[in-house]
Amino acid sequence: MEMWFGVEPLLSLLVLSLPVVWIIDWRFSSKSSSMNSSKYLSYFLLFLIILIVLQAVLGHLETPSHLHAVYWGISDSIFLAALNFSNGPEGRLLLIALFYWIYIIIRYKSTNLPVTICSLFLIPLIAIGASAGSFESVTESIVSPYAPTPTIYPLLVSLITGILLGEGMIRSIPLFSISKLTLLQTRSTIALWVSIAGIMYFADQISSLPPSGNVISLIFLISTTIVADILGGISESSPESNRETWPSLAFTVFCIGIVLLLIIMNFEGITLSGIGIMSIVAALGAQLPSLGFDTRNRSSHRGIILGASTGSCVLVIFSSLNEPSIFVLGLLFMLIPQCWNVIDRQFWKS
DSSP states (O other), X not given: OOOSSXXXXXXXXXXXXXXXXXXXXXXHOSTTOOOXXXXXXXXXXXXXXXXXXXXXXXTTBSSOOBXXXXXXXXXXXXXXXXXXXXXXXXXXXXXXXXXXXXXXXXXXXXSSOOHHHHGGGHIIXXXXXXXXXXXXXXXXXXXXXXXXXXXXXXXXXXXXXXXXXXXXXXXXXXXXXXXXXXXXXXXXXXXXXXXXXXXXXXXXXXXXXTTHHHHHHHHXXXXXXXXXXXXXXXXTTSGGGGSOOHHHHHHHHHHHHHHHHHHHHHOSSOOHHHHHHHHHHHHHHTTHHHHTSOOSTTHHHHHHHHHHHHHHHHHHHTTOSXXXXXXXXXXXXXXXXXXXXXHHHHHHHO
């Protein structure tokens, strides 16, 4: 079946539309504006994602219309065509984006949906993972003899992952602006993001194929960073955070520096320039309080982790970090905030 539009142009349109959507959302989301633009912007993005997925699935009907269909098979049934589409790594990412955005729209009860924050996950799911040439149009009608038999499990995994990501974002957004958090109010959110990180890290062989493997690594790092920030918010409520907290700040810098040194000594792929990028971005993250973005007691600590995670994501995009290094960094981000109170308490006792 012929596609109405090419998938690649639609992906490019969606990627180019995101900055425009953010600008409109910033302009009309202020309290002084009477126009609620978030509803229309969210439905606009939903329409584009549905159109992209529909066009991609149509490419798996009867004759292959793009390279993804050549690699992963075609069918005369729309349901089997959807399964063929979901079997491929890029198809899974697009389905995760679709289910994620549908869940965000349905689940978010506030009339003013934070489109800018919620749509950030669409960048790795679409821009990085699905625009690498897999949906370029083809003229051949021959399907690869290695195309696997479609199963429903990848489709179900995409559905579950999209729902988990949507629920994680909805639960986390209110926590970013709270100065002090408690374990009781955040334990379910922490467990949710840890589960997402586990699903991303233990992905199957097909999901780990490039470039979707980079997207999975990005989501893993983002999940561990959110957990680290929530744990840092919990540490704000402790008495130790009301005093001078430079010992725990020095401990954070020391741990990240030692781990980066161990990574460059034991794992291949990362270079001194990559270490420099992570160090520079981490140092910039520590300056967030002086810039007025975050003036909480341990905002410098959390800014360092945010900066190191951002630098790690940049290296992942350019394939400069391997899987063991990513796992070690993600684990480090979650462990460091749990030590801050202990470090500062021991310092003041001494």
